[in-house]
Amino acid sequence: KNEVEQSPQNLTAQEGEFITINCSYSVGISALHWLQQHPGGGIVSLFMLSSGKKKHGRLIATINIQEKHSSLHITASHPRDSAVYICAARVSNNDMRFGAGTRLTVKP
Amino acid sequence: DTAVSQTPKYLVTQMGNDKSIKCEQNLGHDTMYWYKQDSKKFLKIMFSYNNKELIINETVPNRFSPKSPDKAHLNLHINSLELGDSAVYFCASSHFAMPGEEAFFGQGTRLTVV
Numbered sequence: 001k002n003e004v005e006q007s008p009q010n011l012t013a014q015e016g017e018f019i020t021i022n023c024s025y026s027v028g029i030s031a032l033h034w035l036q037q038h039p040g041g042g043i044v045s046l047f048m049l050s051s052g053k054k055k056h057g058r059l060i061a062t063i064n065i066q067e068k069h070s071s072l073h074i075t076a077s078h079p080r081d082s083a084v085y086i087c088a089a090r091v092s093n094n095d096m097r098f099g100a101g102t103r104l105t106v107k108p
Numbered sequence: 109d110t111a112v113s114q115t116p117k118y119l120v121t122q123m124g125n126d127k128s129i130k131c132e133q134n135l136g137h138d139t140m141y142w143y144k145q146d147s148k149k150f151l152k153i154m155f156s157y158n159n160k161e162l163i164i165n166e167t168v169p170n171r172f173s174p175k176s177p178d179k180a181h182l183n184l185h186i187n188s189l190e191l192g193d194s195a196v197y198f199c200a201s202s203h204f205a206m207p208g209e210e211a212f213f214g215q216g217t218r219l220t221v222v
Contacts, residue, residue, distance in 0.1 A: 033211065037149075043198060043213040084149060088211075096141075096211065098151040 003027045004089050006099035013106050019074040021102045023087030026068065033088040033096070034061050034072050043086070046072070077106045111135050114199050114214035121189055122222055129184045129217045131199030138203060139163075140182035141211070142174060145196040154197075157182050189221045 004025045013019050023032070034046040047054050047061040049070065054061050058077075063070040074081055087099040112133045121127050133140060142154040156163045160176040171187045186193060199214040 035213070042215045045211060045213070086151065088151075090211075095153060095156065097153075098143075101149050101151075103149075 002100065003091075003097045004087055004099040006085075006087050006102050008102060009100065010103045011105070013077050013104070015078060015106055015108050017077050017106075019077050019081075019104065019106075021072045021085050021087075021104070023070045023072070023099055024068060025070075025087075025089045025097070027089060027091050027097060029089045029091055031090040032063055032070050033090065034070070035086040035088055037084040037086060037101070039083070046085075074104075079106045079108050082106050111212045112199055112201055112214040114197075114217050116217060117215060118218050118220075120220045120222060123189055123191060125189050126185070126187045127189060127219070128186070129197055129199075129219070131182050131184070131214055133180055133199075133201040133212070135201055135212060137201035137212075138179055139201060140176065140179075141200045141202075142182065142184050143198040143200065145198060145216070147195070151198070155182075155184075186219075189219075191221050194219055194221045 007022045031048050031050045033048050036044045036046050049061055049063040058075045060073040072085060082105050084101040084103050086101045088096045090096050115130045139158045141156045143151050144154050145151045154168050155174045157176045159179060173185045174182055176182045196216045196218050198216050200211045202211040
């Protein structure tokens, strides 16, 4: 069993829908990252969380340390949001463990 | 200015060859990483260096040898390439002393071994 589990694995939505991607982890962490990987392959860090909630534009990330769970929400989804979203748990200063990713497709 | 840059972006080579992928960061970070992303898009850490010292070396064949000439560079050298080495390799960097700080990724190097 992977130490970082994401769900769903694949997600298709219509433009404008509210989207939630979930991440559960079984290891102790100092922070949790949400990453976005576009079809071209480049990886961009969206959020780094150690508690609570962060918002950037239409993206919201939350984390519940006690439940070892984080969610990434996208409001008013748009086709340009189509990408793979990866949850990464920082387990030490030097080590991150990655979820398998959620492939999001937003249709116009 | 690119924060973490990798070269080359694409690399196609024959089995048995030796190749290197270069990584440079201009963020002043003291920790650099190499990750491998397999065909199923799963990212896995290979190496981690802090101040030019190897910190993490996951179960990676010893054909893979990282080299850190200084804090801003972490190059990956691969000997005797095999078909199974085909993957996308990502370099990243962060601050060791600030584990909660974001890691910045390079754009990836797609290695294809034929």
